[in-house]
Amino acid sequence: MASVELRSISKHFENGTQAVKDFALTIEDGELVVLVGPSGCGKSTLLRLLAGLENTSKGEILIDGKNVNQATPQQRNVAMVFQNYALYPHMTVRANLEFPLRMSHTPKKQINSRVGEIADILQLSALMDRRPGQLSGGQRQRVAMGRALVRDPSVFLLDEPLSNLDASLRAQIRAEISRIQKRLKTTTLYVTHDQVEAMTLGDRVVVLDHGELQQIATPQELYEHPQNSFVANFIGSPGMNILPSGLIDRGDGRLDLSLGGQQIHLVPERQVYEKLVPYSGQAVYTGIRPEAFATRSKESSIELKTNVAAVEFLGHETLACLFLPGTASMHTDQPLVARLPGQFQQRGDDVSVFYIEQEALYFFNKAGRNILMEGSGNPPSLAGAVS
């Protein structure tokens, strides 16, 4: 077990691509941190830099306080589970598990006991004489984890380890990874593009885009207080709806929000008002989570008139695709998505009214920064009375 520190890491490839830009992260001893981001955002490169499979262009990597920039993967004592598992196809499960210990010249007796122990933890004992080609996806995944854990690594790296599994198996193995990590307390960096995995597994989640750090926070903080529109849109399924809008200061602690041709009166808390007022008369982006839409009004709700373009009934909930005239979603050019409990009945072609609590509104400036989080850790609440 060890702590990991990445200091101002940058990585340029020979073809001119900058995969990682000035990235910094500290992982505490025994912590499980999830690195999440879309394909090509540099998350796997970061993992490879930490593993020693790539060299950094700039910055320092410290494991347990020691600079390991020049160290080989073995000297770093890191273990890695690859996306495609990278099991040695010509070796049995036992030989795969033994391989890292053989490479470190571990005595035979110790190899046997350690392999037996890991096989028990991962329930592999019955599969020891099979080759990877004779195993199912889930079994291969467990062998890959076993091979990584067998030599008791300082840092455990997982590169999208569940992406080749079907949905039900993914949930099962996810729980297993969490259980094993908690049991062994190995410092773990887990890379995924799946935000559900990130939210369910990580003590902390690191969001990355175009090689740049977007936010480091607990899953709950990421969901509730995204620092920018990218995080807001990326975290959540479906992601946050982000719409072009405008704010006008009415001068008496009240604001008018212009959204899709509708004028909505806001009465925010004083603190919120002060953060939003500088943006009066400017274009801003308003964020609304799909689950913030409601069909019944509450005291602090605002009213949003929409056309329902389509409805997807999912059993326990309904996804409604909404259309606001004159508005396009900032990130996807898709209609707004509302997530409604139970079954939502569309009432013909008429305008449907949805209610959104004021505190569920997010505001982003042109650069995509969360206006309510500017200059502070957690944002103030927007809750107030509707005029």
Place this chain on the structure above:
Amino acid sequence: MIGTHTVIKLFVYLLLMGFAGMFLIPVAMMLFGSFKPDDQVLAQAGRLGHLLPAEFSWYNYRDVFARVPFARYLFNSAFISLCIVAGGLLVNSLAAYAFARLRWPGRDWMLMVVVALMIIPLEAIAVPLFYEVTLLGWRDTYWVQIIPFIANAFSIYLFYTFFLGLPRELEEAARIDGAGPWRIFFRIVMPNAKPVFATVAILNLLTQWGAFLWPLMVTHSEAVRPLPLGIATFYSLPPLQWGDIFAFGVMMVTPVLLIFVLFQHWFVQSVATTGVKG
């Protein structure tokens, strides 16, 4: 009533059988001729009805051993081919691995040179190569028949294309597990590249087993001469006995045929995966 389609099909099959016969009849003539008395071999040639011998005789085989040192030729061919194949597998696979996986200055240029070398036939460089080995004092040795043929551009290219297709993660996993470059190559890459090793081995073996021009240029003693030169001695060894030549031919071909049959599964698998025509 026979339809036009059936007639065309019949015609096509007859044509194909004719072509197959063109290739198979000489082989059958060699095989069956080797068991015929010498005076019947040429006399009955061209008459399919007399393709099979009236009675099988081992006379020609015994005669081969009596007239030429067949065992010596066989040993020489086996030793030379084995050295070339084994050395070639090692050298060419390592070279290809360096091209496929390592980063070094001038790699792409060197690869282009290797690819270009594939189109230069031995005949084009035989004379300069002859001068070179003469200067080195290697003539009439085993080494003159082995060393120039260990490095082989086509083998490198075959290995290179196969290694490119191997998942890089296997080697990276081994690196993380603590294996060095040599261990990665011998413990991870080689066992997963058996089909291409088999293909290269068989192709090199076939080429070297039948090598004639170069051994003819650089050897003069029977002590180091391979089988193809052995068979050629019959043409200058009166009386000219075709039965002996056929028997020699059968004995010369049999070992490589057996090896091919034994390894054909890997060979076919590799040809299928690398897209290389044998």
